[in-house]
Amino acid sequence: MESLLVKGTEFTPTISFDLESSVFEMSGISRPEDVMGFYQQVIDWLKQFDEEFMSHASQKYEAEKITLDIKMTYFNSSSAKSIMQILERFKKLSDKGLLIDVNFYYEDGDDQMLEDGEDLSEAIELPFNYIAVE
Amino acid sequence: MSKEEQILSHQGHLDFETIGHLIQELKTKSTQSGYSINTYKKLLSAMVESVENIEKYNDNFIHNPYLTENFLPSLTIIKSEDGFEITTGNPIKKTDVKPFQEKIEQLNALSKDEVKKLYRETVINGQFSPKGGAGLGLIEIIKSGNQLNYQVNPIDEDYAYFIVKILVPTETLKH
Numbered sequence: 068m069e070s071l072l073v074k075g076t077e078f079t080p081t082i083s084f085d086l087e088s089s090v091f092e093m094s095g096i097s098r099p100e101d102v103m104g105f106y107q108q109v110i111d112w113l114k115q116f117d118e119e120f121m122s123h124a125s126q127k128y129e130a131e132k133i134t135l136d137i138k139m140t141y142f143n144s145s146s147a148k149s150i151m152q153i154l155e156r157f158k159k160l161s162d163k164g165l166l167i168d169v170n171f172y173y174e175d176g177d178d179q180m181l182e183d184g185e186d187l188s189e190a191i192e193l194p195f196n197y198i199a200v201e
Numbered sequence: 202m203s204k205e206e207q208i209l210s211h212q213g214h215l216d217f218e219t220i221g222h223l224i225q226e227l228k229t230k231s232t233q234s235g236y237s238i239n240t241y242k243k244l245l246s247a248m249v250e251s252v253e254n255i256e257k258y259n260d261n262f263i264h265n266p267y268l269t270e271n272f273l274p275s276l277t278i279i280k281s282e283d284g285f286e287i288t289t290g291n292p293i294k295k296t297d298v299k300p301f302q303e304k305i306e307q308l309n310a311l312s313k314d315e316v317k318k319l320y321r322e323t324v325i326n327g328q329f330s331p332k333g334g335a336g337l338g339l340i341e342i343i344k345s346g347n348q349l350n351y352q353v354n355p356i357d358e359d360y361a362y363f364i365v366k367i368l369v370p371t372e373t374l375k376h
Contacts, residue, residue, distance in 0.1 A: 078221070098220075098224075103333060141246075143250065143253060144250055144335055144337035144338045144340075145329070145334060145337070147324055147335065147341075148327060148335035151324045151325060155325075174238050175238075176239050177238045177239060177242050178239050178242075178243075179239070179345060180242060182344075186317065186321065186324070186344070189317075190320075190321040190324050
């Protein structure tokens with residue numbers, strides 16, 4: 068299967084899930100006009116990833132670990148629900164043996180974003196590394 | 202003598218594009234006024250959640266000429282000694298008033314930990330509405346440490362003008 072690349076816009080984030088580097092990144096702003104419609108492509112790609120690499124003994128994902136970089140500058144509450152659905156997919160992959168390192172980036176001083184990250188981490192029961200950027 | 206400054210004001214329909222303009226206006230004003238990233242993001246979050254809530258109820262009144270001429274949605278943001286006051290108003294069906302009131306009163310009665318727990322439960326178990334809402338907007342507003350109040354002004358036998366007042370307190374804007 069191919070890597071996933073969705074270019075960001077004024078309202079939607081960049082999604083770059085690179086199978087070669089094993090770096091899966093979500094960045095930018097999330098306020099889609101159709102939030103379910105936008106994120107369905109990401110969920111479908113993760114379902115396909117699960118089917119191709121985690122569910123069959125014949126084909127394994129080469130990397131032992133993936134890095135999930137969440138670099139959102141803003142996401143509305145509807146997007147939080149969709150991001151949670153995506154994190155649930157990653158949690159399933161983790162439960163199946165794939166190591167996942169989650170880095171949650173936030174602008175230094177942005178308490179709102181840091182708290183949002185902590186809430187997502189607690190909800191999904193996946194530890195995040197919190198990285199402040201200038 | 203209290204000093205108040207109007208940061209932003211809008212009266213009119215609140216659709217996706219208009220909300221985009223309001224976000225841009227808030228960003229410009231925040232930059233010009235030298236607000237910290239903490240202040241800007243807290244204002245942005247509270248404003249977007251409240252106006253997106255109104256946007257989801259547009260269908261209830263948008264085809265009613267009397268309401269659209271006389272009771273348009275409104276948004277103001279005012280800086281005061283207590284913090285920032287974000288006030289929105291929009292016409293809603295009277296049958297929607299009680300569920301809104303109950304939700305706000307329920308949230309106001311929760312402790313900080315209880316609000317966080319409710320947020321976690323809703324973000325995991327909540328379902329998207331047909332309008333794309335996740336039921337998290339009001340919870341997000343309270344979770345951020347804001348105060349939430351409301352006022353109901355009857356319009357006619359079917360509709361009321363529902364005013365929501367959010368206070369982003371000064372003590373949450375420490376830097």
